Amino acid sequence: MILTSFVRIFLFASQSFWRNIWLSIVTITIIVLTFVSINFLIVINVISGAATQIIENKVDISLYFKPDITEPQVLEVESYLSSLTQVKEIAYVSQKDALEKFRKKHLQDQMIIDSLEELSANPIGATLQVKAKNISDYPAIIGVLDNSKYNQLILDKNFDDHKVYIEKIKSLSDNLKKIGFSLSAVFILIASLIVFNTIRVAIYTHRQEIAVMKLVGATNWFVQGPFLLEAIFYGVIACVLAIIIVYPLIGFVQPHLNNFFLTEEFSLINYFNDNFWLTFGLELLAVILLNIISSSIAIRRYLKV
Amino acid sequence: MIIFKNLSKIYPPDVAALKNINLHIRPKEFVSIVGRSGTGKTTLVRILIAEESPTKGEIIVGGWDITNIRQSEIPVLRRQIGVVFQDFKLLSKKTVFENIAFALEVCGTDREKIKEIIPQVLKIVGLENKQDRYPRQLSGGEQQRVAIARALVHRPKILVADEPTGNLDAFNTREIVDLLLKINEFGTTVLLVSHNSEVVNSINKRVITLDNGQVSSDQKVGKYLL
Ligand SMILES: Nc1ncnc2c1ncn2[C@@H]1O[C@H](COP(=O)(O)OP(=O)(O)OP(=O)(O)O)[C@@H](O)[C@H]1O
Numbered sequence: 164m165i166l167t168s169f170v171r172i173f174l175f176a177s178q179s180f181w182r183n184i185w186l187s188i189v190t191i192t193i194i195v196l197t198f199v200s201i202n203f204l205i206v207i208n209v210i211s212g213a214a215t216q217i218i219e220n221k222v223d224i225s226l227y228f229k230p231d232i233t234e235p236q237v238l239e240v241e242s243y244l245s246s247l248t249q250v251k252e253i254a255y256v257s258q259k260d261a262l263e264k265f266r267k268k269h270l271q272d273q274m275i276i277d278s279l280e281e282l283s284a285n286p287i288g289a290t291l292q293v294k295a296k297n298i299s300d301y302p303a304i305i306g307v308l309d310n311s312k313y314n315q316l317i318l319d320k321n322f323d324d325h326k327v328y329i330e331k332i333k334s335l336s337d338n339l340k341k342i343g344f345s346l347s348a349v350f351i352l353i354a355s356l357i358v359f360n361t362i363r364v365a366i367y368t369h370r371q372e373i374a375v376m377k378l379v380g381a382t383n384w385f386v387q388g389p390f391l392l393e394a395i396f397y398g399v400i401a402c403v404l405a406i407i408i409v410y411p412l413i414g415f416v417q418p419h420l421n422n423f424f425l426t427e428e429f430s431l432i433n434y435f436n437d438n439f440w441l442t443f444g445l446e447l448l449a450v451i452l453l454n455i456i457s458s459s460i461a462i463r464r465y466l467k468v
Numbered sequence: 469m470i471i472f473k474n475l476s477k478i479y480p481p482d483v484a485a486l487k488n489i490n491l492h493i494r495p496k497e498f499v500s501i502v503g504r505s506g507t508g509k510t511t512l513v514r515i516l517i518a519e520e521s522p523t524k525g526e527i528i529v530g531g532w533d534i535t536n537i538r539q540s541e542i543p544v545l546r547r548q549i550g551v552v553f554q555d556f557k558l559l560s561k562k563t564v565f566e567n568i569a570f571a572l573e574v575c576g577t578d579r580e581k582i583k584e585i586i587p588q589v590l591k592i593v594g595l596e597n598k599q600d601r602y603p604r605q606l607s608g609g610e611q612q613r614v615a616i617a618r619a620l621v622h623r624p625k626i627l628v629a630d631e632p633t634g635n636l637d638a639f640n641t642r643e644i645v646d647l648l649l650k651i652n653e654f655g656t657t658v659l660l661v662s663h664n665s666e667v668v669n670s671i672n673k674r675v676i677t678l679d680n681g682q683v684s685s686d687q688k689v690g691k692y693l694l
Pocket residue numbers: 479480483484485503504505506507508509510511512
């Protein structure tokens with residue numbers, strides 16, 4: 164009997180859905196747009212996070228030692244730096260390797276190569292490449308070095324190349340997030356109002372059936388259930404459509420991302436696949452909850468039992 | 469079967485529709501309720517099916533005090549009281565069969581039971597061979613008979629008819645009244661609200677007259693006064 168009733172409520176809900184099909188389509192469209200804008204927000208978040216991480220991984224401080232600093236001295240600095248809690252790893256490039264690198268880099272430039280040959284001593288100092296655990300730790304590390312006795316051994320410290328990029332990404336993604344957030348908020352608001360109105364119209368369309376139902380002693384959940392279920396339908400259908408729309412969209416964006424980051428290691432599609440239930444599941448739950456709230460308000464206001 | 473005790477109803481802000489009504493309607497009785505327009509007859513019906521709650525007093529149906537009935541219990545009450553109105557309240561897009569089935573469907577009755585009950589109630593109202601017609605293909609009297617059939621699906625102990633013949637001609641009116649009398653003979657308590665003095669006078673059963681929200685007369689075998 165419970166099952167029979169549930170099937171009937173389901174049938175009534177779908178009848179109501181079809182009876183005002185154009186209204187249903189409009190409602191679903193708006194909810195789809197809501198889903199898409201929320202996913203846009205997620206995409207922005209994921210991309211900016213990935214971009215920052217990719218760039219952060221490239222950030223390090225290069226400490227160029229004076230050419231007359233010996234290897235033991237450099238290694239002493241290395242072990243000193245290793246003892247700092249902010250430091251993640253240190254790469255040591257010896258004088259010889261540094262020279263080799265330099266040579267390779269300027270292979271085309273005969274003049275530089277020639278002048279290198281003329282020098283008896285190695286003019287290139289050793290290098291330490293220091294990676295911090297956290298991007299914000301670099302100033303502290305530099306600060307420590309500046310105030311240490313080792314400072315005089317160092318010819319030059321190279322940092323801040325990437326800081327500008329990170330800042331730019333951050334401000335760009337902050338702006339995009341603001342847009343996405345406002346867009347989502349507007350769509351959520353519109354969607355709630357539309358669902359409210361659609362259910363109101365559905366109740367109006369069915370006022371005779373409702374009157375009869377009440378007269379013959381249908382229980383409240385039988386009278387109200389179909390409208391609540393109809394609102395849930397909208398959420399579910401819109402969610403499925405949103406998934407169908409979002410995947411091709413991210414498929415379209417992916418090659419551009421690969422070009423931009425010059426790497427294929429970051430995949431939006433993988434992100435959405437890995438977090439499918441978390442993103443779409445949560446979004447669906449939220450939208451259903453929202454629809455239940457708006458339709459309940461409509462039911463309470465327009466469906467006096 | 470039905471007891472009204474010191475019942476008053478004031479529609480906000482100050483329309484006193486019923487004033488201190490005291491009535492006792494016994495099981496299997498056939499009661500006509502008459503009175504001028506706006507004297508509270510429909511209000512009495514609406515309180516009986518818990519569409520309105522009384523402002524004062526008590527109402528007891530079949531030993532059940534429904535004065536402060538809970539929202540969730542109203543459906544239980546309505547399944548025990550069949551109601552028909554002047555405007556039939558049939559669904560125009562459903563056939564006779566579907567209209568009656570609808571009343572059972574929304575109460576969770578299963579398919580087999582519905583198929584079993586509908587021929588029975590259609591037989592009572594004499595519409596066995598018109599179950600596939602739409603309301604617009606029926607006369608007013610036939611439409612009202614469908615409404616009565618629908619009111620009977622839960623085998624109610626009480627049948628309330630609020631001006632059931634208001635829209636009908638003399639011939640159809642007679643048929644509906646005869647049908648109500650027949651249903652009463654089967655053991656159902658019938659409450660007939662009517663304007664029609666000829667009808668009421670021909671029934672020769674209890675007549676309660678309301679005047680200005682009060683019971684002005686209550687005759688065992690009555691005539692339409694006023
Ligand atoms: N919902 C309401 N709100 C306010 N006043 C109402 C309401 N319903 C009815 N009334 C008033 O209560 C009084 C009794 O109304 P009711 O409908 O019970 O009369 P009635 O005897 O059924 O009349 P009729 O014979 O015309 O159907 C009338 O004065 C009416 O205007």
